[in-house]
Amino acid sequence: MISNRSEKLFQRAIKVIPGGVNSPVRFFPPYPFFVSSGFGSKIVTADHETYLDYCMGYGSLIFGHSYLPLIESVKTQLDNGTLFCIPSEKEIYLAELMAKIIPCAEKVRLVNTGAEATMTAIRLSRAFxxxxxxxxxxxxxxxxxxxxxxKAGSGAASIPSSEGSFPQISEETLIVQYNDFGELEQTIEKEAENISCLIMEPVLANYGLLIPEKNYLTEIRKITKKYGIVLIFDEVITGFRLSLGGCSEFFGITPDIATFSKSFGSGFPIAALCGKREIMDQLSPSGNVYQASTYAGNPISVTAATTAVESLLKNKNKVYPTIARLCDTLVLGIKDRVKNFADYYTINSIGSLFQLFFTKEKVSSPLDILKSDYKLFESLFWDLLKKNIFIPPSMYETCFISYAHSDEDIEKTIECYSDSLNQHIK
Ligand SMILES: Cc1ncc(COP(=O)(O)O)c(C=O)c1O
Incomplete structure (x- = not known):
């Protein structure tokens, strides 16, 4: 359990770091545990406790912690320079790899974070x-x-919009409900001539885990095409995770632009946006849409992403079926052993992603998630932590299985979830 050392570290942190953490979702009351290392499916805390990790860098670590081929390749690059801000052949190779794998990737630009990728995708859409x-x-x-x-998810789920935001900008953002095509159609038909793009997580994994209804993405592709609206698939979570080619490949739908990060860098800070040539070529210096960054395409992150993507490409017939099988086993195992309590919870899962909600009703939109009992989720979180299982500390996040998780890990997790649900969550 969280002990004195984490408490002491938090007291130190809070004096110099706002809220004691460098990203809000990392905080949970009264204070989070502090981590010292990670290997495979496990992390070790500052108090020398070992936890089985289902947060996995919020989905980034598809191979688990400290994946050896990645570490080795980065070590080699470290001896050959860490930043040039001069083009290198490695960047071309990575873009070529992506162009082979990602259905919409006629051109690729590398950036550092998911936010930069989506921000640039939106700017490109407005210009286009x-x-x-x-x-x-x-x-x-x-x-x-x-x-x-x-109306953002993840750590922002608890606030309607951020204080300090420029209201005139957010007024240009139209909000619709996920899995409600009728509402989307009405919104588009009302003012299609003003709408530049539709940005979406095809599998919405930042407000719990929401899976698209049958034909939903197909209809979205059709209507955006009809009205000349740029369709952006934000695949920061699903890219290279749901399948090698992300949601585009998984559901067979090609957007105009797609954004990637997380599993793409598998633990290193890198992101990318890819898209149709005529849209992407508007980027400076070939066009007049400005986007720039000192660390974009830095050799360390490029090396890591290249190794990650090559490893996924080489092992795709093992990695994706294995992590999906482990996830199915986990979900079915819990459902099998928690029958008495069965009318009180729902588990959504797809590929290697899962989340449990405390409502018996189907969860297919954020409105359904609001029916889930948050207090019970918190009890589950703490009870699992006592059993040395770490899941993201919020019902609005998603749990992730990596290729480093073993059958034994999954069996232990089924036991812990079942025990928590059967014994303690009443
Ligand atoms: C779907 C999605 N898009 C974009 C982002 C932003 O990425 P970053 O935190 O790298 O800026 C995230 C982060 O969690 C995300 O999940």
Missing amino acids: TRRKKIIKFNGGYHGAYDYVLV
Whole structure:
């Protein structure tokens, strides 16, 4: 359990770091535990406790912690320079790899974070369509900047919009409910001539885990095409995780632009936006849409992403079926052993992602998640932590299984969830 050392570290942290953490979702009351290392499916805390990790860098670590081929390749690069701000062949190779794998990737630009990727994708869409407004989904999270911090998920789920945001900018953001095509259709038909893009997480994984209804994405592709609205798939979580080619490949739908980070860098800070040539070529210096960054395409992150993508490509027939099987086993195992309590919870899962909600009703939109009992979720979180299992500390997040998780890990997790649900959560 969280002990004195974490408490002491938090007291030190809070004096010099706002809220004691460098990203809000990392905090949970009264104070989070502090981590010292991670290997495979496990992390070791500052108090020398070992936890089985289902947060996995919020989905980034598809191979688990400290994946050896990645570490080795980065070590080699460290001896050959860490930043040039001069083009290198490695960047071309990585872009070529992505162009082979990602259905919409005619051109690729590398950036550092998911927020930078989605922000640039939106700017490109505005320039391309000469329209101002954007559509985003209630509960969708695309980064911490003004026009997407409206009804956002993840850590922002508890605030309607961020204080300090420029209201005139967020007013250009139209919000619709996920999995409600009728509402989206009405919104588009009302003012299509003002809407530049629709940005979405095809599988919405920042407000719990929401899975698209049958044909929903197909209908979205059709209507955006009909009205000349740029369709942006934000695949920061799902890219290279749901399948090698992300949601586009998984559901067979090609957006105009797609954004990637997390599993793409598998633990290193890198992101990318890819898209159709005519849209992407508007980027400076070939066009007049400005986007720039000192650390973009830095050799350390490029090396890490190249190794991650090559490893996924080489092992795709093992990695994706294995992590999906482990996830299915976990979900079915819990359902099998928690029958008495069965009418009180729902588990959503897809590929290697899962989340449990304390409502017996189907959970397919953020409105359904609001019916889930948050207090029970907190009890579950603490009870699992006592059993040395770490899941993200919020019902609005998603749990992730990595290729480093073993059958034994899953069996232990089924036991712990079942025990918590059967014994303690009443
Ligand atoms: C779907 C999605 N898009 C964008 C972002 C923003 O990425 P970053 O935190 O790297 O800015 C996140 C972060 O969690 C995300 O989940």
